Amino acid sequence: MKFRDYVVLTINGKTRKISGEQAFMPFSSLLRYEASLTGTKVVCAEGDCGACTILHRRHSSESEKFQAINSCISTSFLMDLSHVISVEGLAHNNHLSEVQDAMIKNFGGQCGFCTPGFVMALSSMYENTTGITEQKVKNHLTGNLCRCTGYQPIINAAMAVDTKKVAPLKSCYNYSSLTENFVSAANLPVKITFGEKEFFAPTTLEMAAEYKKQHPSVRLFSGATDIGVQINKGKNPGVHLMSLHLIPEMYDLRQEGDQIKVGARVNLNALQKFLEGKSPKFAEFLNIFASPQIKNAATLVGNLANGSPIADTTPYLLTADAIVELFGSSGARSVALIDFIKGYKSFDLTDDEFITGIRFNVPNTKASKIALFKVSQRRDLDISCVNSSFIFKTQNRKIESAKIAYGGVGPKALRLFNVEKALEGQEINDALISKAKKLISESITPISDLRGSAEFRSKICLDLFERFVEETLNS
Amino acid sequence: MSKSAYHDSGRSYVTGSAEYVDDRPLVQGEVFVDVFYSPIAHGKIKNLDVSACLAMPEVLGVYTHKDLTHNLWGSIFHDQVFLAEDRVQFVGEPIAVIAATKRDVFHAAKAKINLEIEELEPTLDLQKAIDAKFFIGPSRTINRGDVDSALASAPNKLKGDIEIAGQEHFYLESQASIAYPKEDGQIEVHSSSQHPTEVQHLIAEALGLRHHQVVCVVKRMGGAFGGKESQAAPFAVFASLVAQKLNRPARLILTKDDDMIMTGKRNPFKNFYEVGFDNTGKITALKAELFSDGGAYADLSTAIMERAMLHLDNAYFIPNFRVTGQVCKTHTAPNTAFRGFGGPKGVATIESIIEDIAVFLKKDSLEIRKLNTYQKDQTTPYGQKIEDTVLPQLFADIENQTQYRQWRTDVETHNAGNHSTFRGLSVTAVKFGISFTTRFLNQGSALVNVHLDGSIQVSTGATEMGQGVNIKIAQVVAECFSIPIEDVKVMTTSTEKIPNTSATAASSGSDINCQAALTAAQGIRERLAKVAKAMLERPKSWRGKPTAGAGTAPEIQTETVQGWETIEFQNGKVFDKSKPNETIPFSELVLEAYLNRQSLTQQGYFKYPGIFYNKETGQGNPFFYFTNGVAASEVSIDRWTGEVKVLRTEILMDLGRPINEAIDHGQVTGAFIQGMGWVTTENLFYKNGRLLANSPSTYKIPSIQDIPRVFNCKLMDNKLNTRNVRASKAVGEPPLLLAISVWSAVKNALSYYKPKTVSAVSSTPVKLKIPATQEQIYMKMKELTP
Secondary structure (H helix, E strand, C coil), rough: CCCCCCEEEEEEEEEEEHHHHHHHHHHEHHHHHHHCCCCCCCCCCCCCCCCCEEEEECCCCCCCCEEECCCCCCCCHHCCEEEEEEEHCCEEECCCCHHHHHHCCCCCCCCCCCHHHHHHHHHHHHHHHHHCHHHHHHHCCCCCCCCCCCCCCHHHHHHCCCHHHHCCCCHCCCCHHHHCHHHHCCCCCEEECCCEEEEEECCCHHHHHHHHHHCCHHHHHHECCCHHHHHHHCCCCCCCEEEECHHHHHCEEEEECCCEEEEECCHHHHHHHHHHCCCCCEEEEHCCCCHHHHCCCCCCHHHHCCCCCCCCCCCHHHCCCCEEEEEECEEEEEEEEHHHHHECEEEECCCCCCCEEEECCCCCCCCEEEEEEEEECCCCCCCCCCCCCCEEEEEEEEEEEEEEEEEEECCCCECHHHHHHHCCCCCCCCCHHHHHHHHHHHCCCCCCCCCECHHHHHHHHHHHHHHHHHHHHHC | CCCCCCCHHHHHHHHHCCCCHHCCCCCCCEEEEEEEEEECCEEEEEEEECCHHCCCCEEEEEEEEEHHHCCCCCCCCEEEEECCCCEECCCCCEEEEEEEHHHHHHHHHHHHEEEEEEEECCCCCCHHHHCCCCEEEEEEEEECCCCCHHHHHCCCCEEEEEEEECCCCCCCCCCCCEEECHHHCEEEEEEEECCCHHHHHHHHHHCCCCCCEEEEEECCCCCCCCCCCCCCHHHHHHHHHHHHHHHCCCEECCHHHHHHCCCCCCCCEEEEEEEEEECCCCCCEEEEEEECCCCCCCCHHHHHHHHHHHCCCCCCCCCCEEEEEECCCCCCCCCCCCCCHHHHHHHHHHHHHHHHHHHHHHCCCHHHHHHCCCCCECCCCCCCCCCCHHHHHHHHHHHHHHHHHHHHHHCCCHHCCCCCCEEEEEEEEEEEEEECCHHHHHHEEEEEEEECCEEEEEECCCCCCCCHHHHHHHHHHHHHCCCCCCEEEEECCCCCCCCCCCCCCCCCHHHHHHHHHHHHHHHHHHHHHHHHHHHCCCHHHCCCHHHHCCCCCCCCCCCHCCHHHHEECCEEEEECCCCCEEEHHHHHHCCCCCCCCCEEEEEEEECCCEEEEECCCCCCEECEEEEEEEEEEEEEEEEEECCCCEEEEEEEEEECCCCCCHHHHHHHHHHHHHHHHHHCCCCCCCEECEEECCCCCCCCCCCHCCCCCCCEECCCCCCCCCCHHHEEEECCCCHHHHHHHHHHHHHHHHHHHCCCCCCCCCCCCCCCCCCCHHHHHHHHHHHHHC
């Protein structure tokens, strides 16, 4: 079998082949220290500040639009078959982009360290949306921290941009001539080694399963929005690293009957757009999930496979009776999510298996009463203290079915079947609600940590339920 | 000339070409440096074995305190070690410095250092330090009147305490230094520092050099906020140590995680008070004891305490007043300067007291504030006279401009309705004293160099951290000569150009350095005016360009030129008022001055006049002037979760006549939001003295979604202020203190909170800590629910 020993990408209109040590670097390091593009800044190295924001587009994606991602937590090999624009690549012949110009004229930069990241995030906003409002600006800049301006001058800059003059980013460079060798490269699996490390990108599921069988400790990379953080904090991801980005089925995203099927490489931004109108409550909830930069890279499968008891999508998926699709050397297998999560970061997954996708039910929005909650120190771009999902069906005042799940209340996210059972078939009244609250109390075992005390978590879980009853069930 | 010239680095920022320390290209032989630090809060070092670390092929050296010539430092008291000797006193205290050929080996290299420590009982809690009298420096007092008898006779009294947590600076660019070894043992260090002179001096002392062997250069900082006033220095010393040892350039760039663990924060405070007031709400007496958590070493904490004490009165006249202040020691990173210095902790205390008085008397807190506001010619407890009527004016203006009565009614109407949220509204003020309270720091100098094409380079002791000091200096100089702003550049700050500087701090950077630059520019302007006067009186054929080389015309003797005062500089041209049509282009005049042997270089010097403060008696005239402001904030609290939203903030400030209004606006919004983070979401969470909230995923500064939904900032039209350079006022710190309005609005909201099971709101003031986190508010609501 023929392999590539490099990944190929373009940076500011120049094709670059990356191999050896460089392939394993955080992409921000490659830009700053190998390509002398020091405009991209690194502050937190964990995707929470946005100073490292770059514009990115996968060559094979249907859309020709660039999107903002965090370069500090993207390992360089993940940039395979991609186009990247860094802050240095926006201005041409000394002519600044509209966003750059507006940022100067509205005093959008004070110390300047966050400014390149804001310029890139704003460029992504104008690339991907129209009808700019202040709220839209805020939504697109949730992933960028500024400590100097109080944000108001940046909002002023964003609102001052003449959208008619904003050119699509694909017009920055002549991409058709740059990408001649991308097509042939896409058919070749990648194997890059450096020292004892090996990166492997198969082109079929079978190859992936075979590799995982040989190297059971292999780490799968998708958006790397968590593993990239771990690496930056000094944790060794192991020697065998694999990405499924060359397998076309992994980008699958569709509705089949009352189920939505999400492939392992579908990022949360694409998912959120897809869900609008189909599963509006979940789509809306994803608004307060992470930041645009994270959502443009992170996947639903990754949020689950990460195994965190506080992953924001898990409670909803539990209440939507999600099914996890697996693939291994003996073929495909499906398992209910509730059974898949066995404990803290522990799954029903054999050594040679990996997750290829998730299916979940689309609740009938007319018949169902749905609420998703997230409690966190800061509303946006924060890891939850607790989260929860409720999907109920009621007839008049009678509860026909109840689905309740909480995260952040124990070593794994919980579906509270005992509470559901106590509620089903019952009339909603104060006594029932009190009984349910008591059962919830008995079912959860939260701990104290920096995101909240056990007492706070215990109490607020009951308030979330009561709020659901009062604002959703009773309305 | 644009009143709001764009930030001089604006273009570099948006194109990514602005250079910060770690953006400097690597030079041949450059090595990377990192710091191995204490994993525990308090302990005795039994053994330190670095041999396994040294054996790594990438590691070039591991250095300890034994490698330094001098290991003690401190901005006020020399009580801190650069590198731990036989004991460690906080998690993050530097123990060893590692030099390596690659950036990515430090995690592994640090893991190979074998440190044996005998753990000692740490003091981690401020109250514990207070009880144990574990103190740093002396207790200070400011006293006026007879507070005890005034309290005894007061119709109403409230007694209490307020706990105020610290705050991480979260400058985006972490501590960074590169040291270049130069010939003859010299060191040139590029540091992200607010205080290049201190960096220069400390490197010299630590490495056994003279001051003149060290140059510290600061191009710019990616934010500082006080966190790089004293605490940039150790890292510059470490880089310099490696540069000296290996004779190779050495680069030390902290990760954000390590920076947050190792460096000090805003001092936490615990303030006890007793206040007396009459039935109208007029305060008759205030007695307070302020305790701050200095951390393990003194750093700037005693000066910070001083400023807290000097701001306990804030905007309010209190006839009988006694405050004592004491810095305490704990085994945490030494706390340090942070925008506002001690000011916010004094102001938060009195504003909280007033909020409580309002609840106690069932009055609107704005009425209490107006009743107690300083009037002209009243004096502060430390004896400084209030010379204007700005504060009453600000209160009146904000009340009118925001239609406060209606606003209050709207809040109460909302709270009376059946909503999932309840609201609060509060107006707070700031009266911020401008000057360092240590007199000798209030001086600065500048160097103006005019080049022969008429362009100008200015150097000062100011460091640019985003606050726009450089563009203000450029504007003042450009205006002095009436030339375009593009013709003036403010150059990289360097101790070889301007020595013996004070830190760019205390909001004073623009005041001191603009005035020093202006003084220098005025000196050159006078010489140029004399040359112009002479030129205009002599035949044109005598002008230097054609004749100077040949020596056919007599040289202008500026000493004898009379009547030069009528020379005008306007829009790049120079002329005599009596003959406005006969003009000389500025650049031609400059050349003529050179050819006639006139110096085109001048140093300028400035010190704030008339300030003095005796720290032992607590009396004096410590401030050159005050910057004042008020802010009204409305918050909404979620009944179910305690989540806070800031619905609206209206800010009104007196900044005199701003040199650059847009820059000042940016300082106001930025400082306010930073202060809002301090009083709401920023929660420094420690476990056994180790900061667990050590990155933005765990330490939540305000995001763009958190700013007030309606956010307006207006500047008061103040034509009466003439005290300061160009009649401007300092702006850096004061607006941060206005964010206390958000916190007191939370207090106000809680005073309206009525659980479903309760029929009337409580008239007992709600005790609230800073920050008012969601969890704290939630728990307060539970406390109020029987």
